[in-house]
Structure formats: C-alpha cells, structure tokens
Amino acid sequence: MTKDPILKAKNIVKYFYDPATFKALNEVSFVAYKGEFLTLMGKSGCGKSTLLYCISTMDTKYEGELVLNDKLVTGLSPNKMAQIRNEYIGFVFQFHYLLPEFTCLKNVMIPALKLNKLSHQEIEERAYQKLEILGLKDQAHKQANKLSGGQQQRVSIARALINDPAIILCDEPTGNLDSKNTQIVFDIFKQLASENGQTIIAVTHDNDFAKASDRTIEMADGKIIG
C-alpha cells in the first residue's frame, strides 16, 4: 500500500511569552499519512498538545509551515482557516465539550449545518448514521448534558465525523474514560483509519492506547525523539 501524505509539518517553532519566554516547540517536522492512526506521546509539558493545536489551525502564532492536503495552510486568513477546520478537520477533546443546551443529534449536526453542503434532512440522516456507528442512536434526542461521560465522548466523536474530515485530531480522547469506554473509542478510531482512510492524530498519556496505534511519535522538550 502506498503512503499518501495528508499533513506535513515543517520546522514548527512555537514560543510562549507568558510568564517568561519559553520555546515550546523546537523545529518540529513530521508527516502524517492517509489512513494512519498516529499517537503523540511524551511527558507533561513536552509540547505535544501545543503541536496538536498548531496543526489544528486554531493556533496561528508559530513559525514554520503547515501543509494540509498539499496546500499551504500557514498564513491564511482566520475565516479561511475556520472553513478548513469545518471541512477537513474533526476534533475530539479530553473534556467532551458538547453544547449543553442542544440535543445529541443537533450537536452532531451543527458542523454539517455550518458547512451547508447538504439539505437539512440529509444532514439529519447522516447524523443518525454516525450516532448509530457509535451505538448512541437511542440517545439522539436527549439533551447533551443528560448523558454519561463516556456517552458524551462518543457523541463528540460522532460530531467530529459528520463532515467526513480527512484528519481527526484528539487531545487525550480517553483521558476521562474508564477502560471499557477507552476500548470502545480505540476500536472506533482503528476502524475509521483502516476502513475509511481517515487519519487520526491523538495526544495521549495512555501507553496501551499508544502501543496499539499504527505509529507513535514521542516528544521531549519541544522536540521529536522517536
């Protein structure tokens, strides 16, 4: 199987200025391939989350270049970046971060409604589909804050999937979950990467989780060490 690069980070340098100037990322370069399940590991403060947010396009204050799908993303306007996030990138956070006053279904639908490429009805069908994949179809009409943590995390994964993004970025996706839910989430990621060809990049502290992924990038002191 040939490896198509989907995301390239070139010499990313990132400083933090508060409270004191600190080089969080020191010329980090790496390539993520299509259909790859990639984990980022390292000790607290090694820069892995910083790197994740740089490649997420939400953090724009870095030096270096970020190429997504053969297109240079660095330096685009904030609105353009928002559009790229909407269409090509899905997010899963440690704290599930759903919109509490909306139903699960609505939460899943919102990124697609924003993208505005399908009709409302088609989007609703897709949202049901994604919830079904994650075993939550029966919870669709419950308000998001009425669900358990594990369920909320799965809803947020469904939300990340709704626009079929090329890349799914995860910040400690299993950090708040018990082993059973961790296993469920892991299996879903594995399946997404192998069957849909979507790229997963996950920051994790969980050694077992990382070992079972396709590739693990280890970081220390703002550099990739292996």
Added chain:
Amino acid sequence: MKKSVNIEIAYTHIITRKTATFIAAVGVAIGVGVYLFMNSLSSGFTKFSRDNTFVSNAHIKVYVKDKISSTIIPHSSKTSYIINNSQILDLSKKLYNPDQLLQTIKNQPFVINALSLVEYSVNFRRGSSELKGSAVGVDMNEYAKMFNTNKYMIAGSTNSLKENLLGVIIGQGLAKKLSLQMGDNLTISSNEGVIQVLKIVGIFRMGNPSMDEGRCFVNLSIGRQMLKTSADYVTTLYVNTVDPDKAEDYAKMLISYTDYEVENWQISSAELLSADKTRIIMMGSISLTILIVAAFGIYNILSSTINQKINDIAILKAIGFNGTDVIKIFMLEALIMGVIGTAMGLLLGAGLIGIVSNIYMGGPVGYFPIYFEFPLFLKSFILGIIIILCAGYFPAKNAANVDPVSIFRK
C-alpha cells in the same frame, strides 16, 4: 430554504435562558415605554400650546410696521445736519391696494386661507366702568372659518354679526367684568373719538385671558367707521398656511410680493416657542437617559451570557465557525431581546398614554393633552432597536475574539 445554523443557535440560547431574556426585555420595555410616554406627553403639550396660539393668531401676519424717524437728517446745504428726536412717525397703518395683495397671497400654493381686517384699540364702557381692549373689524364668517371660532362660542353665533350690522361679539371675561349679557348694549369708543353703541350678539371663551377679557369682533364697515377711514381701509392681512412649522420660509417667500412687514407666528410667539423647546429638550434627555440605562442592562446580561458560554464559543470556533458567525449569533440574541422588549415597551407606553389621556383636567384644557402619535411609536421602536444593537455589539465582539486554544488548554 435552509435555516441558517447561526439563527438556530441564537434561538436555542434564548429559549434555554428564558428568565434572563425576560429580565433583559423588561429592562428595555421600561426604557422604551417611558421614552414613548414622556415624548408623547411633551408632544401633546406642544400641540396644546400651539393650538392655543392659533386660536387667535394667524400663521403669518402682514401689516405696516412702525417707522422710527432717524436722528440725523442731512440738510440741503450739505454742510450741516438737522438733529432730531428719534420718534415713531405718525404714519397711517393703512395697507395700500389690499385686495390685490390678498389675491396674490391667496394664489400661493402653500396658503390655505387669508383674510383682511382692521385692528384697533378701543375702550369698552358701561355706566361709569371703563376697560381698555382691542377690536377687530372683519368678515366674521371668513374669520370663523379660518380660526374655527364657532367652537369657542358659548352664546350666540359668529353668523349673527352678518345679520346685525351694529352687533358685537365679546369675550366671556369682558362680559363678566361689565355684567353684560346677550342682547345688552355695549358702548365702544376708538382713539379717533368715534363712539358706537353696539348690541352683543355673541359671547366666546377661548381660554386665553387677553382674548376673553379684551377682544371684541365687529363688522368690517363699523371698524372703518370708528377709524374714520375709507371703505378699502385694511390694517392687517392674516394668512394661514399648510404647515405652521414652515411659516418662516413661507413668510420669506411672501416678502417678495410686498414692502410691508411679513411676520410669522414664531416671531410673535417667541416666548411660547422657547418654553416648548425647553420642555422638549428636558423630557427628551431624561427619557433618553432611561433608555440608555436599559441598554446597559442588555449589555450586562449579554456579557454574563458570553462569560458563561465561553466554552461553547471555543467549540463553535473549533468546529469551523468564524468570528463573524459568533458576532451574528450574539447580535441576533440581542436583537431578539430588543424586539421583545421594545414591543412590550410600546404596549406599556400605549397603556400609560391611554390612562393619562382619560384624566380630565377641567377648564379650557379639557382632557389631558396627550395623544397616540404613530411617528413617536415608530421613533421609539427604531431608537430602542438601535440602542440595543449597540449594547449587544461590544459583548458580541468580545465573544468573537475568544481564543479557543486558551480555553481548551485550561
């Protein structure tokens, strides 16, 4: 049509925060309601005082202005001057060729009505009591048409002057002072020394002491007789226009047709106007302040909403909403609160106007002079919405500037 997701989010926020929305709306409602009420009050008073002015004053008067002689007159020798006491020249108050001038004025598109009359000072006498006053010699039917005088007649009618050449119409105050009744005779003398005994054929009450106690109406020919003048003698032209507020401009246009003094009512009633202005400014500024305080309420509520929802804003930005979307969402929430509040405020204002307009004040005022004025409703609505949008913009702008990374990394 696809409903915009921004609208859907704003709508859900509003629905799930009914109490906060309601409180904000009530704040706006009170502001807009009081604004509307106070401005209606002010406008009602202005209308009342204006109507009062036009009971006896025309929008524009044309008359001969008193001329004052100059103190230094060059002598024919050109080397010396005659020094004179400056004084009012004893010139006739007669307008020359009044019919032609009247016709010219009547032909102006902005003139509704115009008439000619003689005005002069008189003494009213009955027995040994004597009162000073003024008489107007005029075609009473035309005058009544112009000033709606029939409305103020409490005895007799304006038409009776036509039927009775030696009749006079006087004010209620004068009748009371001289113990006169309908049908009684009243002796009137002019400065020219002409004395007439006239029969009272009508009594009016205009609610204005200077009119009710000192004014009488006689036939034009009697007036001319009392001034010992010819049959075409006229001292004043009264002109009513389509819009009294533009009387000044109209007066300027009329100046080109005549050398006589053309005076708009704003000049003759300057003190009334300045009282109106003071009232409008005072009430306007107080009510606007209340409205602005209400806007701060909206600002506060939106600011706290945004602080509570800072995580949600970060998520929205992460999943692809840009700053403009975030501003739209929160401005829309402000707009919804504003529209609900403004609508409630208009109802509140209408209720207050309704109650107050039913209060009977008595006397010539009658019911409290306050009216439902559509332009004021519209103005209150538009102003309410504008102020609320301004109050909503700053919190919304703050929301748009939220940096999602800093929220997620906490």
